[in-house]
Amino acid sequence: MDLLKLGTELIMKKLGSNGNSSDISAALMGLLGGTDGKVDLAALISQFTQNSDLMGLASSWLGDGENQALSPNQLMSALGSDKIGHFADQLGISQGEAANTLSDTLPQLIDNSSSGGSLLDMAGDAGDLMGLAKKFF
Structure with a gap:
Protein backbone atom coordinates (compact mmCIF):
# COMPACT_ATOMS: atom_id res chain seq x y z
CA MET A 1 0.00 0.00 0.00
CA ASP A 2 1.12 3.54 -0.74
CA LEU A 3 2.45 5.21 2.42
CA LEU A 4 0.74 8.52 1.73
CA LYS A 5 -2.60 6.79 1.19
CA LEU A 6 -2.16 4.68 4.32
CA GLY A 7 -1.21 7.72 6.40
CA THR A 8 -4.16 9.68 5.06
CA GLU A 9 -6.55 6.85 5.91
CA LEU A 10 -5.16 6.49 9.44
CA ILE A 11 -5.46 10.22 10.09
CA MET A 12 -8.98 10.37 8.65
CA LYS A 13 -10.04 7.63 11.08
CA LYS A 14 -8.61 9.65 13.98
CA LEU A 15 -10.13 12.97 12.90
CA GLY A 16 -13.49 11.56 11.84
CA SER A 17 -15.66 14.07 10.03
CA ASN A 18 -13.08 16.84 10.59
CA GLY A 19 -10.82 15.46 7.86
CA ASN A 20 -10.71 15.94 4.08
CA SER A 21 -8.55 13.32 2.35
CA SER A 22 -6.89 15.67 -0.14
CA ASP A 23 -6.11 18.23 2.58
CA ILE A 24 -4.73 15.50 4.83
CA SER A 25 -2.57 14.08 2.04
CA ALA A 26 -1.14 17.51 1.25
CA ALA A 27 -0.47 18.28 4.93
CA LEU A 62 10.41 -1.16 12.34
CA GLY A 63 10.38 -4.61 13.93
CA ASP A 64 7.53 -7.08 13.96
CA GLY A 65 7.21 -7.05 17.77
CA GLU A 66 5.10 -4.80 19.96
CA ASN A 67 5.27 -1.08 19.20
CA GLN A 68 6.31 1.36 21.87
CA ALA A 69 3.95 4.31 22.28
CA LEU A 70 4.92 7.77 21.06
CA SER A 71 3.75 10.67 23.19
CA PRO A 72 2.80 14.02 21.67
CA ASN A 73 5.77 15.60 23.50
CA GLN A 74 8.18 13.06 21.99
CA LEU A 75 6.67 13.75 18.58
CA MET A 76 7.20 17.49 19.03
CA SER A 77 10.79 16.82 20.08
CA ALA A 78 11.50 14.71 17.01
CA LEU A 79 9.71 16.74 14.34
CA GLY A 80 9.60 20.20 15.88
CA SER A 81 6.62 22.23 17.04
CA ASP A 82 6.84 24.44 13.94
CA LYS A 83 6.20 21.48 11.61
CA ILE A 84 3.38 20.18 13.80
CA GLY A 85 1.90 23.68 13.95
CA HIS A 86 2.01 24.04 10.17
CA PHE A 87 0.37 20.60 9.77
CA ALA A 88 -2.36 21.67 12.23
CA ASP A 89 -2.92 24.98 10.42
CA GLN A 90 -3.31 23.21 7.08
CA LEU A 91 -6.05 21.02 8.54
CA GLY A 92 -7.71 23.69 10.68
CA ILE A 93 -7.14 21.80 13.94
CA SER A 94 -5.28 22.71 17.11
CA GLN A 95 -1.61 21.90 17.49
CA GLY A 96 -2.51 19.61 20.40
CA GLU A 97 -5.01 17.67 18.29
CA ALA A 98 -2.44 17.39 15.51
CA ALA A 99 0.23 16.12 17.92
CA ASN A 100 -2.17 13.59 19.44
CA THR A 101 -3.31 12.38 16.03
CA LEU A 102 0.21 12.10 14.64
CA SER A 103 1.62 10.43 17.77
CA ASP A 104 -0.92 7.64 17.26
CA THR A 105 -0.64 7.55 13.47
CA LEU A 106 3.09 7.67 12.71
CA PRO A 107 4.04 4.51 14.66
CA GLN A 108 1.17 2.66 12.96
CA LEU A 109 2.23 3.95 9.56
CA ILE A 110 5.83 2.83 10.02
CA ASP A 111 4.83 -0.48 11.60
CA ASN A 112 2.26 -1.34 8.92
CA SER A 113 4.77 -0.44 6.24
CA SER A 114 7.62 -2.46 7.73
CA SER A 115 5.79 -5.73 8.43
CA GLY A 116 6.95 -8.53 6.18
CA GLY A 117 9.70 -6.45 4.58
CA SER A 118 7.41 -4.25 2.48
CA LEU A 119 8.91 -1.13 4.04
CA LEU A 120 12.03 -1.38 1.91
CA ASP A 121 9.96 -1.72 -1.24
CA MET A 122 8.02 1.46 -0.47
CA ALA A 123 10.84 3.64 0.84
CA GLY A 124 12.08 6.45 -1.32
CA ASP A 125 15.72 5.47 -0.76
CA ALA A 126 15.93 1.89 0.40
CA GLY A 127 19.69 2.09 0.88
CA ASP A 128 19.35 4.81 3.51
CA LEU A 129 16.53 2.94 5.21
CA MET A 130 18.46 -0.32 5.24
CA GLY A 131 21.38 1.48 6.85
CA LEU A 132 19.07 2.83 9.55
CA ALA A 133 17.53 -0.58 10.13
CA LYS A 134 20.97 -2.18 10.54
CA LYS A 135 21.69 0.24 13.39
CA PHE A 136 18.78 -1.26 15.34
CA PHE A 137 19.27 -4.96 14.68
Whole structure:
Protein backbone atom coordinates (compact mmCIF):
# COMPACT_ATOMS: atom_id res chain seq x y z
CA MET A 1 0.00 0.00 0.00
CA ASP A 2 1.12 3.54 -0.74
CA LEU A 3 2.45 5.21 2.42
CA LEU A 4 0.74 8.52 1.73
CA LYS A 5 -2.60 6.79 1.19
CA LEU A 6 -2.16 4.68 4.32
CA GLY A 7 -1.21 7.72 6.40
CA THR A 8 -4.16 9.68 5.06
CA GLU A 9 -6.55 6.85 5.91
CA LEU A 10 -5.16 6.49 9.44
CA ILE A 11 -5.46 10.22 10.09
CA MET A 12 -8.98 10.37 8.65
CA LYS A 13 -10.04 7.63 11.08
CA LYS A 14 -8.61 9.65 13.98
CA LEU A 15 -10.13 12.97 12.90
CA GLY A 16 -13.49 11.56 11.84
CA SER A 17 -15.66 14.07 10.03
CA ASN A 18 -13.08 16.84 10.59
CA GLY A 19 -10.82 15.46 7.86
CA ASN A 20 -10.71 15.94 4.08
CA SER A 21 -8.55 13.32 2.35
CA SER A 22 -6.89 15.67 -0.14
CA ASP A 23 -6.11 18.23 2.58
CA ILE A 24 -4.73 15.50 4.83
CA SER A 25 -2.57 14.08 2.04
CA ALA A 26 -1.14 17.51 1.25
CA ALA A 27 -0.47 18.28 4.93
CA LEU A 28 1.12 14.87 5.45
CA MET A 29 3.43 15.34 2.46
CA GLY A 30 4.42 18.73 3.81
CA LEU A 31 5.17 17.22 7.20
CA LEU A 32 6.91 14.03 6.12
CA GLY A 33 8.63 15.24 2.98
CA GLY A 34 9.27 13.29 -0.16
CA THR A 35 8.71 13.77 -3.86
CA ASP A 36 6.27 12.67 -6.53
CA GLY A 37 3.64 11.76 -3.95
CA LYS A 38 5.97 9.34 -2.14
CA VAL A 39 6.78 9.80 1.54
CA ASP A 40 10.48 9.88 2.44
CA LEU A 41 10.25 7.29 5.20
CA ALA A 42 14.02 7.11 5.68
CA ALA A 43 14.10 10.83 6.47
CA LEU A 44 11.18 10.46 8.88
CA ILE A 45 12.84 7.62 10.78
CA SER A 46 16.10 9.56 10.80
CA GLN A 47 14.38 12.39 12.68
CA PHE A 48 13.58 9.96 15.48
CA THR A 49 16.98 8.24 15.50
CA GLN A 50 18.84 11.55 15.84
CA ASN A 51 17.55 11.68 19.42
CA SER A 52 19.00 8.77 21.41
CA ASP A 53 15.95 8.80 23.72
CA LEU A 54 13.67 8.12 20.73
CA MET A 55 15.87 5.61 18.89
CA GLY A 56 14.29 2.65 20.72
CA LEU A 57 10.84 3.83 19.72
CA ALA A 58 11.70 3.85 16.04
CA SER A 59 13.28 0.41 16.22
CA SER A 60 10.12 -0.99 17.85
CA TRP A 61 8.04 0.31 14.93
CA LEU A 62 10.41 -1.16 12.34
CA GLY A 63 10.38 -4.61 13.93
CA ASP A 64 7.53 -7.08 13.96
CA GLY A 65 7.21 -7.05 17.77
CA GLU A 66 5.10 -4.80 19.96
CA ASN A 67 5.27 -1.08 19.20
CA GLN A 68 6.31 1.36 21.87
CA ALA A 69 3.95 4.31 22.28
CA LEU A 70 4.92 7.77 21.06
CA SER A 71 3.75 10.67 23.19
CA PRO A 72 2.80 14.02 21.67
CA ASN A 73 5.77 15.60 23.50
CA GLN A 74 8.18 13.06 21.99
CA LEU A 75 6.67 13.75 18.58
CA MET A 76 7.20 17.49 19.03
CA SER A 77 10.79 16.82 20.08
CA ALA A 78 11.50 14.71 17.01
CA LEU A 79 9.71 16.74 14.34
CA GLY A 80 9.60 20.20 15.88
CA SER A 81 6.62 22.23 17.04
CA ASP A 82 6.84 24.44 13.94
CA LYS A 83 6.20 21.48 11.61
CA ILE A 84 3.38 20.18 13.80
CA GLY A 85 1.90 23.68 13.95
CA HIS A 86 2.01 24.04 10.17
CA PHE A 87 0.37 20.60 9.77
CA ALA A 88 -2.36 21.67 12.23
CA ASP A 89 -2.92 24.98 10.42
CA GLN A 90 -3.31 23.21 7.08
CA LEU A 91 -6.05 21.02 8.54
CA GLY A 92 -7.71 23.69 10.68
CA ILE A 93 -7.14 21.80 13.94
CA SER A 94 -5.28 22.71 17.11
CA GLN A 95 -1.61 21.90 17.49
CA GLY A 96 -2.51 19.61 20.40
CA GLU A 97 -5.01 17.67 18.29
CA ALA A 98 -2.44 17.39 15.51
CA ALA A 99 0.23 16.12 17.92
CA ASN A 100 -2.17 13.59 19.44
CA THR A 101 -3.31 12.38 16.03
CA LEU A 102 0.21 12.10 14.64
CA SER A 103 1.62 10.43 17.77
CA ASP A 104 -0.92 7.64 17.26
CA THR A 105 -0.64 7.55 13.47
CA LEU A 106 3.09 7.67 12.71
CA PRO A 107 4.04 4.51 14.66
CA GLN A 108 1.17 2.66 12.96
CA LEU A 109 2.23 3.95 9.56
CA ILE A 110 5.83 2.83 10.02
CA ASP A 111 4.83 -0.48 11.60
CA ASN A 112 2.26 -1.34 8.92
CA SER A 113 4.77 -0.44 6.24
CA SER A 114 7.62 -2.46 7.73
CA SER A 115 5.79 -5.73 8.43
CA GLY A 116 6.95 -8.53 6.18
CA GLY A 117 9.70 -6.45 4.58
CA SER A 118 7.41 -4.25 2.48
CA LEU A 119 8.91 -1.13 4.04
CA LEU A 120 12.03 -1.38 1.91
CA ASP A 121 9.96 -1.72 -1.24
CA MET A 122 8.02 1.46 -0.47
CA ALA A 123 10.84 3.64 0.84
CA GLY A 124 12.08 6.45 -1.32
CA ASP A 125 15.72 5.47 -0.76
CA ALA A 126 15.93 1.89 0.40
CA GLY A 127 19.69 2.09 0.88
CA ASP A 128 19.35 4.81 3.51
CA LEU A 129 16.53 2.94 5.21
CA MET A 130 18.46 -0.32 5.24
CA GLY A 131 21.38 1.48 6.85
CA LEU A 132 19.07 2.83 9.55
CA ALA A 133 17.53 -0.58 10.13
CA LYS A 134 20.97 -2.18 10.54
CA LYS A 135 21.69 0.24 13.39
CA PHE A 136 18.78 -1.26 15.34
CA PHE A 137 19.27 -4.96 14.68
